[in-house]
Amino acid sequence: MSSYDWLNHSLKTIHKAGWHRSLRTITSAPGPCIEIDEQSYLNFSSNDYLGLANDPRLKAAAIQAIQDYGTGSTGSRLVTGDRPLHHTLERSIAQLKGTEDALVFSSGYSANIGTIAALMGKRDLILNDQYNHSSLRSGSSISGATCLDYQHCDVNHLKQQLEQHRSNYSRCLIATDSVFSMDGDLAPLREILDLADWFDCMVLVDEAHGTGVLGASGSGGIEACGCRDRAVIHMGTLSKAIGSLGGYVAGSAILIDFLKNRAPSWIYTTALSPADTAAAIAALQIIRDEPDRRDRLWQNITALKTQLTQAGIKTLPSDSAIICIPQPTVQDALNLSKHLQTAGIFAPAIRPPTVPTSRLRLTLMATHSLEQITTLCAALQGG
């Protein structure tokens, strides 16, 4: 008997439920075609929506930053980790978002945890969309505030929760993904912001899957909903459409100054590496200068939706590069994913406990060809 025996028991339970996960190692550069175990696959599962993670300009910027500043940033931002690159990146993010300032974190996950924990406390209330990302939930519970869920994208339920509970608390934060990561639909951001004004709440919008994808300038869901002029805490990641690694918060200069003094996951961690920072700066410049990349992504989204409809394949409602095909059972979802894999296509089954119902989750990139999308649809029809 050892104090660690419970781990084995617990793992057995995970296996029995069919919930066990394991790693699949990709042995090639990222892109629409990838290699797994020396087999090549069409990749319909990347977060690299604009195809920037393997762009020569991002790679050159990262290499130059390593030459200039070395590999590690050697300390936290407030001690010895701060570099001119971080300030350039934060200015570019603020410019894209149309905010006064921005702050970069080690990841989107730690941006959410640190920000929510800094802003909220025991006397406060946090309202989360029921499908919010795990990092918003972790941040909410770490903060010590009272946390309530509202039904997915349901502003009437959110309003009811506010009417019933708001007055019992000091501050209130409404947190939502802009694009929901496992569904692909867009939150009703304008209505949420209107309710927030009425009930005196702050709003944090997680643009992990919106940045670079939505809005005329690629700023995200807030821009797409015509809400760029509203007071919002914008949050996002540098690791999806931006093709690098890290997270950010953008908003008023006062908010950013406050977070620099109060967000533990920013204060007590090492600054973003020079290479990651420089790659993100290069990506933001491309997002600004090459709107046609975003156009190509949207042409691909439209092409896939059209072909699926023509094939009579149902999808969940989507306003993004994430398109899900619902499946009746876990086994159906796994079978479909396996069938595609045999046909040389990589697209994962997403199943409980990650989501309430099983589905095949497809993501598109600007760099997919029409032919690759047609190949996917043909394989789905054969499934």
Ligand SMILES: *Cc1c(COP(=O)(O)O)cnc(C)c1O
């Ligand atoms: C990926 C993701 C995050 C976390 O971002 P990382 O930079 O990968 O830590 C946060 N929120 C949502 C909605 C995400 O999809």
